[in-house]
């Protein structure tokens with residue numbers, strides 16, 4: 113059978129890994145795909161470096177559009193990144209009738225609706241396994257392996273850079289900046305690392321996961337995004353004492369609890385630092401590793417663990433998509449797996465809930481004046497807002513002046529609607545005995 117001719121746009125970390133793995137495992141991959149998969153053309157702005165990587169095994173050009181214009185290319189692999197030029201190139205490749213593979217979660221989380229519609233109209237596939245949790249076949253699992261289930265929620269560590277930073281800070285006491293530098297050197301971080309640190313990259317991935325899990329359009333703009341930049345070492349330590357670990361979780365959850373007080377119907381889509389019980393497997397996912405928990409009504413909770421970033425782990429997913437395409441290249445487009453798991457005409461326009469409507473439990477840390485009645489006032493405010501306390505811990509804090517006495521009060525609550533908590537925090541913050549901004553961290557039991 114005729115080989116599949118692949119054109120690579122961008123041969124940096126992931127592109128280089130893809131080239132290497134495809135060369136190394138050429139024969140194994142051919143036996144699976146039923147035909148050879150060959151990268152015959154590569155575009156990169158840095159043509160000299162690209163020439164070095166491919167060593168004469170593929171034609172190298174500086175202009176990505178030359179790859180798209182080549183009629184011999186069956187599949188275009190977009191590994192440039194970003195949402196400007198990458199979007200134009202992907203749409204042009206589709207218009208030229210080529211299948212597309214991309215690792216670009218930002219592009220699909222923002223422009224997925226337009227891109228998938230264009231691909232459907234042309235009868236081509238846009239495959240993106242590498243875009244979520246790198247080498248972990250989570251798209252495959254959600255879209256195919258779990259298709260019997262009514263999925264209820266997905267929660268994952270899907271950003272290697274921030275998990276690496278949190279792990280290094282907790283276990284080795286390394287400071288934030290040094291840990292970030294290491295993650296960049298290891299090839300995990302985005303071109304703009306604020307996307308990692310501020311939770312944006314994880315939210316891109318959560319957006320794709322939510323769309324696939326619930327059959328809703330990609331709605332990145334509605335996601336709640338909070339990164340790890342403001343976390344304080346004191347809270348990592350208190351969490352530990354309370355039997356919890358701090359992880360940056362990407363969470364998407366189906367909500368149709370209108371009967372409950374404060375209930376809502378819609379989808380939760382949120383990324384934020386989260387306390388998870390230290391005994392859970394996911395709490396022990398360290399370094400740049402990723403893990404995704406998926407809860408389905410039939411299967412229960414399943415967990416997927418592995419490398420979510422780095423050259424070859426990500427290449428593993430890119431090439432798996434190429435193998436899928438090789439297997440279906442002669443199939444009727446009606447036989448393609450739908451991009452977002454549900455048939456396009458069966459998608460629902462379920463809204464993403466605002467963060468005020470999200471239900472979680474909370475960790476609060478209040479720095480208060482250590483005197484009679486302070487605690488009573490705080491617990492009264494929580495009770496008045498219908499928030500129930502699960503645990504309360506008091507720890508002496510540093511005195512900043514002679515005679516002044518401060519104490520850290522840590523409160524764990526039961527589940528509550530976020531809007532109530534926001535109100536309660538504002539009321540507590542207004543107390544003259546509360547001496548510093550109240551720390552609020554969401555908590556998930558994931559049971």
Ligand SMILES: NC(=O)c1ccc[n+]([C@@H]2O[C@H](COP(=O)([O-])OP(=O)(O)OC[C@H]3O[C@@H](n4cnc5c(N)ncnc54)[C@H](O)[C@@H]3O)[C@@H](O)[C@H]2O)c1
Nearest residue numbers: 122123124125126155156157191192193215216421422426
């Ligand atoms: N690095 C990872 O671990 C990882 C994991 C999953 C997904 N991704 C995604 O994969 C994509 C690529 O990431 P990367 O880490 O390989 O980036 P990278 O910066 O290492 O590589 C990008 C390559 O594209 C080239 N390039 C830039 N503009 C170009 C243009 N106009 N024409 C041709 N080439 C151009 C650059 O010269 C570079 O070689 C991004 O979308 C990223 O989010 C990366």
Ligand SMILES: N[C@@H](CCO)C(=O)O
Nearest residue numbers: 271272273300302421
């Ligand atoms: N910057 C991302 C790359 C993988 O998508 C991470 O750190 O996980």
Ligand code: NA
Nearest residue numbers: 241244246248
């Ligand atoms: Na993946």
